[in-house]
Amino acid sequence: MAKAKSGSLSLEKFTFDESWEEKRKRAERIVEILMETYPREKLLIGDPYRTLVHCIISQRMRDEVTYKVWERLFEKYRDIQVIASTPIGEMQEFLRKNGVGLWKTKGEWIVKASRIILEKYGGRVPDDIGELMRLPGIGRKCANIVLAYGFGRQAIPVDTHVNRISKRLGLAPPRVQPEKVEEYLAELIPREKWIYVNHAMVNHGKRICNPIRPKCENCPLRELCPYAKGMVTDEDLKGRR
Numbered sequence: 001m002a003k004a005k006s007g008s009l010s011l012e013k014f015t016f017d018e019s020w021e022e023k024r025k026r027a028e029r030i031v032e033i034l035m036e037t038y039p040r041e042k043l044l045i046g047d048p049y050r051t052l053v054h055c056i057i058s059q060r061m062r063d064e065v066t067y068k069v070w071e072r073l074f075e076k077y078r079d080i081q082v083i084a085s086t087p088i089g090e091m092q093e094f095l096r097k098n099g100v101g102l103w104k105t106k107g108e109w110i111v112k113a114s115r116i117i118l119e120k121y122g123g124r125v126p127d128d129i130g131e132l133m134r135l136p137g138i139g140r141k142c143a144n145i146v147l148a149y150g151f152g153r154q155a156i157p158v159d160t161h162v163n164r165i166s167k168r169l170g171l172a173p174p175r176v177q178p179e180k181v182e183e184y185l186a187e188l189i190p191r192e193k194w195i196y197v198n199h200a201m202v203n204h205g206k207r208i209c210n211p212i213r214p215k216c217e218n219c220p221l222r223e224l225c226p227y228a229k230g231m232v233t234d235e236d237l238k239g240r241r
């Protein structure tokens with residue numbers, strides 16, 4: 001089958017033959033099954049600022065620990081005004097005492113980002129990905145998380161689960177960077193379903209499509225999955241991206 005390009009994205013980078021049309025159809029079916037399997041309860045934090053702080057704390061941290069610290073933080077420091085006026089050293093100490101890794105950097109990011117949001121944006125988190133990515137501690141993944149979970153916008157945050165599962169499912173080539181994975185997913189999945197992707201794949205990654213030894217035999221996606229059919233292997237996913 002002839003391989004083709006869609007914009008800057010190429011089918012050449014995949015390990016198996018499939019047209020864009022076939023891929024789009026398969027992607028849509030995959031997302032439908034994921035949405036049925038992992039319904040959208042608790043999808044929105046619904047507060048962009050709290051989502052942003054949550055995302056900063058969460059970097060390289062387990063979800064359960066992040067959630068507890070995040071709750072404690074907002075019990076102690078009620079809102080953006082209080083956080084922005086907190087000395088950076090105090091915030092760092094709070095995070096350190098609560099077992100947060102990279103507490104020094106994260107403490108500085110939380111206070112500085114809060115000050116910028118207050119001074120430059122009148123206390124409202126910007127809803128533009130470029131503006132979000134200019135805030136301390138906010139990379140593309142966090143910016144998309146704020147858009148999807150804080151504002152309820154159609155965005156696809158690519159974290160480690162989304163990155164791995166998209167590649168196993170052949171929705172992104174095995175050796176591309178997360179930013180590129182986002183582009184492939186955006187190309188293949190209808191826009192009105194983007195908001196489900198992170199939520200569903202994170203759940204799927206924790207329960208079934210684990211990093212090591214995914215439980216393909218129990219997976220509702222196995223008929224649609226090139227990894228389950230040996231067309232994408234762990235070897236393909238290793239090495240330089």
Ligand code: SF4
Pocket residue numbers: 165168169208209210214215216217219220221222225226227228
């Ligand atoms: S079939 Fe296996 S590799 Fe494919 S999505 Fe399911 S668990 Fe992951």
